[in-house]
Amino acid sequence: MSPPSPPTRLRLGLRAGLIIFVLLLGFMPVLNLLPAAHPLHVSDFLVSITGKWICYAILSLSLDLAWGYAGILSLGHGAFFALGGYAMGMHLMRLIGPRGVYGHPVLPDFMVFLGYQELPWYWLGFDSFPFAMLMVLLVPGMLALVVGFLSFRSRITGVYLSILTQAMTFALMLAFFRNDMGLGGNNGFTDFKELLGFPLNTSGARAGLFYASLVALVLSFLICMRLTRSKYGRVLTAIRDAESRVRFLGYDTTSHKLFAFVLSAMLAGLAGALYVPQVGIINPGEFSPTNSIEAVIWVAVGGRGTLVGAVLGAFTVNGLKTWLTSAAPDLWLFVLGGLFVAVTLFLPKGLIGLMKGRKP
Amino acid sequence: MSGRRLYLDGVSVVFDGFRALNNLSLIVEPGELRSVIGPNGAGKTTMMDVITGKTRPTAGRVLFGETDLTRMDEAGIANLGIGRKFQKPTMFDALTVFENLELALKAPRGPIACLRWKLNGEARTRIEQTMAEIGLTERAQDLAGILSHGQRQWLEIGMLLMQDPELLLVDEPVAGMTDAETEHTAALLVRIAGRRSVVVVEHDLEFVRALGRRVTVLCDGSVLSEGSIDHVQNDQRVIEVYLGR
Numbered sequence: 001m002s003p004p005s006p007p008t009r010l011r012l013g014l015r016a017g018l019i020i021f022v023l024l025l026g027f028m029p030v031l032n033l034l035p036a037a038h039p040l041h042v043s044d045f046l047v048s049i050t051g052k053w054i055c056y057a058i059l060s061l062s063l064d065l066a067w068g069y070a071g072i073l074s075l076g077h078g079a080f081f082a083l084g085g086y087a088m089g090m091h092l093m094r095l096i097g098p099r100g101v102y103g104h105p106v107l108p109d110f111m112v113f114l115g116y117q118e119l120p121w122y123w124l125g126f127d128s129f130p131f132a133m134l135m136v137l138l139v140p141g142m143l144a145l146v147v148g149f150l151s152f153r154s155r156i157t158g159v160y161l162s163i164l165t166q167a168m169t170f171a172l173m174l175a176f177f178r179n180d181m182g183l184g185g186n187n188g189f190t191d192f193k194e195l196l197g198f199p200l201n202t203s204g205a206r207a208g209l210f211y212a213s214l215v216a217l218v219l220s221f222l223i224c225m226r227l228t229r230s231k232y233g234r235v236l237t238a239i240r241d242a243e244s245r246v247r248f249l250g251y252d253t254t255s256h257k258l259f260a261f262v263l264s265a266m267l268a269g270l271a272g273a274l275y276v277p278q279v280g281i282i283n284p285g286e287f288s289p290t291n292s293i294e295a296v297i298w299v300a301v302g303g304r305g306t307l308v309g310a311v312l313g314a315f316t317v318n319g320l321k322t323w324l325t326s327a328a329p330d331l332w333l334f335v336l337g338g339l340f341v342a343v344t345l346f347l348p349k350g351l352i353g354l355m356k357g358r359k360p
Numbered sequence: 361m362s363g364r365r366l367y368l369d370g371v372s373v374v375f376d377g378f379r380a381l382n383n384l385s386l387i388v389e390p391g392e393l394r395s396v397i398g399p400n401g402a403g404k405t406t407m408m409d410v411i412t413g414k415t416r417p418t419a420g421r422v423l424f425g426e427t428d429l430t431r432m433d434e435a436g437i438a439n440l441g442i443g444r445k446f447q448k449p450t451m452f453d454a455l456t457v458f459e460n461l462e463l464a465l466k467a468p469r470g471p472i473a474c475l476r477w478k479l480n481g482e483a484r485t486r487i488e489q490t491m492a493e494i495g496l497t498e499r500a501q502d503l504a505g506i507l508s509h510g511q512r513q514w515l516e517i518g519m520l521l522m523q524d525p526e527l528l529l530v531d532e533p534v535a536g537m538t539d540a541e542t543e544h545t546a547a548l549l550v551r552i553a554g555r556r557s558v559v560v561v562e563h564d565l566e567f568v569r570a571l572g573r574r575v576t577v578l579c580d581g582s583v584l585s586e587g588s589i590d591h592v593q594n595d596q597r598v599i600e601v602y603l604g605r
């Protein structure tokens with residue numbers, strides 16, 4: 001007896017498709033254990049790259065919440081992803097302990113190399129896993145809170161907001177490149193050894209991180225679903241389409257947008273934190289504006305304003321990227337650009353819109 | 361009822377040297393239905409903008425009861441009990457008629473409150489009553505984007521009613537309506553007034569006559585004449601600047 005229209009067959013179909021997809025993903029690490037000659041064997045490479053894509057799908061979801069629902073086209077969401085990744089990276093660095101090349105009991109290698117005498121204050125606490133996880137959410141969340149508050153309160157919207165967020169990630173990239181930030185400069189963090197007592201770079205750890213990411217994706221999806229199906233979700237949609245009208249209805253649109261933006265940044269941070277131990281490295285390149293723009297393209301291709309679309313887009317575009325960058329590496333950037341133009345012109349509702357067919 | 365009075369006290373608005381409002385003073389008593397007419401550029405919509413916080417006046421005060429509205433933002437003013445219908449019907453096309461009304465329904469407006477919002481029987485009844493009143497019961501599950509122009513006008517009036525405001529500002533409610541719809545609208549506004557104050561900005565003099573209440577004529581940003589429709593229609597200055605042309 002809820003007022004929103006009853007689920008259509010398409011929606012039921014998409015939901016069933018998504019559940020089957022998640023179950024299939026869940027079998028991948030199991031099939032990885034089969035002998036290599038077995039026809040159903042899944043290679044290490046495929047497991048690890050799919051693990052990355054799952055993290056990208058979380059980032060895509062988070063961006064869809066901000067852009068597809070609240071109309072906040074962030075061209076800097078990669079920054080929140082990278083900050084979450086850095087917070088996780090700091091934890092992983094602390095866990096290396098005396099196993100570094102220089103064998104210092106506390107300081108990571110790059111600090112010994114740069115002549116640090118002691119751990120900078122902002123590294124304190126990162127040896128604790130719960131603290132690091134808290135930072136994974138809090139650091140991106142706080143940045144989104146400050147940037148969002150200042151821009152939403154000043155009613156910066158549309159392309160100006162996009163440029164602002166783009167500048168934000170660019171500024172962070174330049175800052176993180178500096179050695180005296182105490183965050184590894186342009187090399188970033190790597191050579192991670194273990195997480196929660198499990199050595200990394202084993203198939204067991206790979207499977208564990210894969211499942212952790214999958215669970216995080218499902219939870220993020222459920223959180224976004226809960227949000228967008230509520231009246232809050234409808235307020236966001238209304239803000240996206242006619243913000244000033246929403247104000248005249250008595251809604252403080254700044255706080256509504258801020259809520260969505262901060263939550264979205266936290267989800268992006270979570271995605272980054274799961275990504276880093278799987279790829280084994282985090283460096284300032286993650287802040288690169290192109291990363292953020294690619295995430296926008298995932299959402300656009302999948303279909304913004306639909307959660308399934310965001311997930312679909314992340315897997316589709318990244319699958320295409322993996323295939324093309326090995327088959328025809330020079331073509332990829334052209335394809336990516338072409339994809340964005342094509343989707344904007346012909347598929348404004350993305351792949352999901354294609355499934356819905358052309359309606360008047 | 362213990363309504364609040366709207367008092368515009370010497371309000372001026374200057375845009376790049378152009379005086380959209382010029383020392384405008386106006387009082388709307390609680391429960392009053394007031395029509396505001398005037399030629400294009402007389403400042404009618406600017407007056408609405410000032411009351412609802414969209415435009416800050418260059419000089420003057422806008423008092424609603426004891427509260428000075430010029431210090432508040434749009435959302436704050438709306439929550440104070442002042443609702444507005446725009447000249448061009450504005451609603452949320454991606455939402456259904458029901459959902460549009462639900463968003464307008466008076467309820468806590470914060471993100472968390474909206475997240476935890478559950479449509480209870482009382483709210484549903486109110487929405488259904490309003491849909492019946494504006495004749496959109498059949499269209500409850502249709503997207504607002506596919507409504508006809510007249511229906512959009514109605515939906516916006518319905519959204520205004522859902523806010524349960526003490527003061528309604530209604531900008532050109534019958535633009536683009538058929539005669540029957542216009543009549544219906546006039547009856548609805550007369551019914552609403554009394555319980556609430558209503559200010560109607562309109563071009564259509566027949567409609568203003570159908571409302572049959574006190575009329576204020578604006579010209580060049582200030583009040584030119586005020587009184588019954590017959591009084592202002594016989595006012596020589598009004599005839600010169602507006603009706604006579």
